Amino acid sequence: MSDFRALDGNQAVAEAMRQINPDVVAAYPITPQTEAVQVFSQFVADGEVDTEFVTVESEHSAMSACVGAGAAGARVMTCTSSAGLALMWEITYIAASMRLPMVMMVANRALSGPINIHCDHADSMGTRDNGWIQIYSENPQEAYDNMIQAVRIAEHADVTLPVMVMQDGFITSHSVERVEVFDDAAVSGFVGPYAANFQLLGASRPLTFGALDFYDYYFEHKRQQVEAFSHATEAVLEVAADFNCRFGRDYGLFQAYRLDDAEVAVVVLSSTAGTAKVVVDDLRAQGIRAGLLKPRVFRPFPAAEIVRALSHVKAIAVMDRSTSFGSMMGAGPLFLETAAAFHVLGRAPQIPMVGYVFGLGGRDISPPDLEGVYHDLLAVADSGDVGDPVRYLGVRG
Amino acid sequence: MNDLTEIRWHGRAGQGLVTAAKLLGETALGTGQYFQAFPDYGPERMGAPIRAYTRLSLSPINIHSQVHHPNVVLVLDPTLLGVVDVTEGLAEGGAVLVNTDKTAPEMRRVLGLEERDVRVYTVDASAIAMDTLGREITNTPMLGAFARATGLFPLDKIIDDVRSSFGKKLRPEIVEANVEAVRRAYAQVQQG
Numbered sequence: 001m002s003d004f005r006a007l008d009g010n011q012a013v014a015e016a017m018r019q020i021n022p023d024v025v026a027a028y029p030i031t032p033q034t035e036a037v038q039v040f041s042q043f044v045a046d047g048e049v050d051t052e053f054v055t056v057e058s059e060h061s062a063m064s065a066c067v068g069a070g071a072a073g074a075r076v077m078t079c080t081s082s083a084g085l086a087l088m089w090e091i092t093y094i095a096a097s098m099r100l101p102m103v104m105m106v107a108n109r110a111l112s113g114p115i116n117i118h119c120d121h122a123d124s125m126g127t128r129d130n131g132w133i134q135i136y137s138e139n140p141q142e143a144y145d146n147m148i149q150a151v152r153i154a155e156h157a158d159v160t161l162p163v164m165v166m167q168d169g170f171i172t173s174h175s176v177e178r179v180e181v182f183d184d185a186a187v188s189g190f191v192g193p194y195a196a197n198f199q200l201l202g203a204s205r206p207l208t209f210g211a212l213d214f215y216d217y218y219f220e221h222k223r224q225q226v227e228a229f230s231h232a233t234e235a236v237l238e239v240a241a242d243f244n245c246r247f248g249r250d251y252g253l254f255q256a257y258r259l260d261d262a263e264v265a266v267v268v269l270s271s272t273a274g275t276a277k278v279v280v281d282d283l284r285a286q287g288i289r290a291g292l293l294k295p296r297v298f299r300p301f302p303a304a305e306i307v308r309a310l311s312h313v314k315a316i317a318v319m320d321r322s323t324s325f326g327s328m329m330g331a332g333p334l335f336l337e338t339a340a341a342f343h344v345l346g347r348a349p350q351i352p353m354v355g356y357v358f359g360l361g362g363r364d365i366s367p368p369d370l371e372g373v374y375h376d377l378l379a380v381a382d383s384g385d386v387g388d389p390v391r392y393l394g395v396r397g
Numbered sequence: 398m399n400d401l402t403e404i405r406w407h408g409r410a411g412q413g414l415v416t417a418a419k420l421l422g423e424t425a426l427g428t429g430q431y432f433q434a435f436p437d438y439g440p441e442r443m444g445a446p447i448r449a450y451t452r453l454s455l456s457p458i459n460i461h462s463q464v465h466h467p468n469v470v471l472v473l474d475p476t477l478l479g480v481v482d483v484t485e486g487l488a489e490g491g492a493v494l495v496n497t498d499k500t501a502p503e504m505r506r507v508l509g510l511e512e513r514d515v516r517v518y519t520v521d522a523s524a525i526a527m528d529t530l531g532r533e534i535t536n537t538p539m540l541g542a543f544a545r546a547t548g549l550f551p552l553d554k555i556i557d558d559v560r561s562s563f564g565k566k567l568r569p570e571i572v573e574a575n576v577e578a579v580r581r582a583y584a585q586v587q588q589g
Contacts, residue, residue, distance in 0.1 A: 006423045006432070032438075117438065139461070171461050175435040176422045271461035278460045364463045 001186070002247075007179040009140040009172040013079065013105045013165075014039035015179075016147035018049055019187035022103075023074035023194075026054035026065035030084035031117045032169040033107040037079050059084040063091035070100035071209045073199035075151070077102060081169055082109035085123045089130070095162045096131025096225065098209060101154035102162045104132075105147060108270070108321075109169040110361045118362020119169040121269065121322040125333050131225055133163040133232055134299040136269045140177045143167040145249060146296075148182075151191045152239040158231035160197065168271040170362065182247060190246055229300045236297055253302040255294040256309055258284060262291025264377035265310055267338060268319040269295055272358075272365050279370040290374050295334070303341035311347060314381035317373050319356045319393075329390035331355045352386045358393040369394055402549065403464045404451040407483050408473035411443040413536030417473075418449035420540060424550050424558045425451075431458050446481050453549065469547060472496060473522070473535045478507060489514050494546050494586075496522035496535050501589025518546040520586045522578075529578040530571075541579035545586045552583050 007015060013036045017025070025044075027037040044053040054069075056062045059080055070076045080088060085106055095102060106124050110116040124134060133153060137143040143165065150163040167173055200209055213221060233253065240251040255273070258280050259265060266276055273294035283290040293309055295302070310316055318339070320332020327336060335355030342350060356373060359365045373393065380386055404421070408414035415436045422434035430453055437448040450464045466488045472495040477483060484493060495504050498521045505517040522538040529538075537559055544555045556576050563572045 004426060006419070006426045006434075008435075168461070170435070170438055174438070175433050175461070176419045177433050177458070178426055178431050274459035274461045366462045366465060367460065 002180050002182045005179055005181050006176050007140055007144075007181070008035070008174050008176045009137075009143045009167045010035035010107065010174070011039055012140040012144040012179045012181075013147055013167075014043070015181055016144045016187070017077055018043045019182070019184050020075075020077070020148065020151055020191050021049045021188065022051055022077040024052045024054060024066070024069035024076045025078060026056055026062045026069070026076075027078045027080070028056055028059045028062045028084060030059070030081045032109060032173045033079045033081040033084070033105065035173070036105060036107070059087040060091060063088040063095065066102050067091055067095050067098065067100060070095065070102050071098060071200040073196035073201065075155075075194040076100070077104065079105040079107070081107045082111055082123045085127060086111060089127060092127055092130045092132060092162070094210070097221070099160045099225075099228070100162060101160050103147065103150040103154055104162065104164050105143070106164050106166045107169040107173040108166050116361040117169070119171050119321070120360045120362065121166070121320070122360075124164060124166050125322040125324075127164070128299055128333060131161065132299065133159075133161055133229075133236075133297070135163065135165050135297055136295065137165060137167040137172070138271055138274050138294065139172050140167070140175065140179050143172065144179055144181070145243070145247070145251070148187055148190060149239050149243050149251065152242075153232070153235050155194055156231075156235040156239065157197075159228055159235045161225075161228055161232065166270065171271045186246065190243065232300045233297075233302060251296065253295070253297050253305050254309070255296060257292040257294065259291035259293060259309060261289055262312075263289040263314050264316075264374055264381055265291040265293055265313045266317045266319060266370070266373060266377075267293045267295065267306070267310075267334065269298070269321065269334065272319065272321065272370075275365060275367060276370050279367050279374065282367070283371065283374055288374065288378065298334070301337050301341070303337070304345055306338060307341050307345045310351070313351060315377040316351055316353045317356055317377050318353065319358055319373070321359045323357050323360070329355075330357065330392075331390045332357050335390070352380045352384065353389070354380060354386060355390040356393045357390070363394055365394065400455050401458065401460075402453040402469065402547075403467045403488075404453070404469045404471065405464055405467040406449040406451070406471050406473065407477050407481060408447060408535075409477070410445050410447050412473050413534050414447055414449045414473060417536035417540055418451045420536075420558055420562055421451045421453075421543070423562060424554055425453050427554060427558060428550065430455055433458055437463070446477055467491065469494070469543070471539055471543060473539055475523070484508055484510065484515075487513075487515060492516040492518060492546060494518040494520070494539070494542055496520060496539060498524065501587040505589055516546070516588060518542065518586050518588050520582050522582055525578050525581045525585070529574045529581065537575040538578040538582035541582035542586045545583045546588070552580070555579055
C-alpha cells in the first residue's frame with residue numbers, strides 16, 4: 001500500500017508530482033526550491049511521466065507558460081521561492097483571475113535585500129491577496145500529502161482556483177526525513193483525471209481569455225473570485241475527508257494540538273509548529289496547560305473556526321515568520337488576521353492576544369524561545385495585562 | 398523524545414559531509430527509526446568549514462530547530478581543530494569522534510575536555526581513506542567509526558546502506574573500497 005522512504009521536502013514534492021503526472025510543468029530554478037524541479041525533470045527525462053516540461057528564462061515566463069497551458073485545459077504545476085515568486089507576482093494574479101486550477105510548491109525563503117537564502121514567509125505572505133489558496137506544511141510528509149490534496153482542491157467544481165503549497169525553505173525542503181509514499185495507483189486514483197470546464201483550444205466552443213474588462217464587469221468578476229473562496233473552505237474539508245479516509249491522516253483547516261483543555265495557546269505556521277509541539281509536551285509534563293493551533297490553510301482564512309477553537313483559552317500568542325512594514329506596531333499578517341477575526345467574531349471580553357514576529361531570514365527559533373512565549377502568556381493570563389501587544393522574538397538591539 | 402540523539406558533523410565542503418549525514422538517516426530508516434538529516438547551508442566554497450546534522454529517535458521527531466546541544470559530534474577534518482569550536486554546546490554524557498592520527502587521550506587534551514563527562518574517540522580516517530579510496534574522502538570511514546563508538550547501529554547495517562546508496566552512482570570497485578574503509582575504521586576506533 002505504501003512505502004517509507006528517506007526524502008527531503010523537495011524530493012517528497014517531486015515524488016508527489018511524479019505520481020500526479022501533470023500535463024505541463026514550467027519552472028525556473030531558485031534556491032531552495034531548485035531540487036524539487038530538478039528531481040522532477042529527471043522523471044521527465046527518464047520517461048516516468050507524460051509531462052511536457054517547459055524550460056523558461058525566468059519565473060515570470062514560468063508562470064506565463066503555466067497560465068497558457070492552464071487556459072488550454074492542461075493540468076499544470078510549478079515550484080518557486082522568494083524572488084522567483086516575486087517575479088511571478090503579476091502573473092499569479094492573472095492565473096487566479098482566469099480561474100486556472102494549477103498547483104505550485106513554494107519553499108519559503110526571505111526576500112532580498114540584503115540577500116538571504118534562508119526561511120521566512122515574506123514571499124508567500126506577499127502574495128496573500130493575489131487570489132491563490134494557500135496551504136502551509138510542517139514537514140516533508142505534509143508537503144507531499146498537501147501537494148496531492150491541492151490538485152483536487154484547485155480543480156474542485158465549486159472552486160477552480162490555483163493553490164500554493166508552502167514548506168519552510170531549507171528547514172524542511174532540505175531535511176531528509178521518514179516519508180510515507182503511497183502507491184502510484186492510490187495517488188492517481190485519488191487525484192483522478194482532469195477535464196477543464198473551459199478550454200482555449202476547444203474549437204467547438206470558441207472562448208476569449210484575458211479580455212478587456214472595465215468598470216462595466218470587472219467588479220463582478222472580482223466578486224466571483226471572492227465567492228469562490230467562500231466555497232474553498234468546504235472544498236478543502238471535503239478533499240481532506242476523502243484523503244484522511246484513504247490514507248489514514250487527520251487533515252483539516254488547522255491542527256489543534258493539546259488544545260481542548262489548554263489555558264494558553266500559540267498559533268504558528270509550518271515547521272515551527274513542530275518545535276512548539278515538543279515545548280507543549282514539556283510544559284504539560286510540568287503541569288502547565290499549554291496548547292497549539294497550527295493553521296494549515298491561510299487562504300481562505302478559517303476565521304470563524306479558529307475563533308471557535310481558541311474561545312476557551314486565557315491568552316493567545318500569534319507568531320509570524322514575516323512582517324508587514326508599516327502595519328499596526330509592525331505586526332505580521334497572521335496576527336493581524338487573527339486579531340481581526342476575534343474582534344469581529346469573538347466573545348466579549350476579548351481574549352488577551354500577543355503577536356510575535358520571529359525567525360526572519362532563517363534566524364533559528366529554539367525550544368527555549370517558544371517556552372519563553374508560553375511563559376509570557378501565563379503572565380498575561382494571570383495579570384490580564386497584555387503589555388506590549390507586538391513583540392520581536394530573538395532579534396538583537 | 399527522551400531517546401532523541403542529536404548529531405553534529407563538522408567537515409569541509411567537498412568531503413561528503415552531507416552525504417554521510419543523510420546516509421545515517423537512511424540507515425535509521427532501515428531499522429524502523431525516525432530521523433532528520435539536514436545541512437547548515439551558507440555561502441560554501443570547496444574547502445570551507447561546514448556543518449550538518451542528524452537526529453535519530455524511536456518516536457516521530459517534531460522538533461525543527463537547529464541542533465544546539467548535540468549528543469555526538471563528528472569531526473571529519475582534523476585541520477578544523479582550533480579553527481572551529483567543535484565542542485560548542487556538546488551535551489554532558491555525550492561523545493566526540495575525531496578523524497586524527499593522535500591518540501584518544503591526546504585528543505581529549507587538545508579539545509580541553511579533561512574535566513568533562515564526555516567520551517572521546519579517535520580514528521585515523523584520513524589514512525584509511527587514502528589507503529582504501531586513494532583520496533582523502535573521510536565520510537564513509539567515519540560512519541564505520543560512528544557505528545562502533547555509539548553502538549547505535551550494527552556494522553553490517555552501515556555496510557548494507559553504503560552498498561545500496563553508493564551502488565546507484567559509483568562503480569562496484571569504488572563501492573567495495575568504501576565498504577573496506579567502513580570496516581577498517583570500525584576496527585580501529587580508540588576511546589580515551
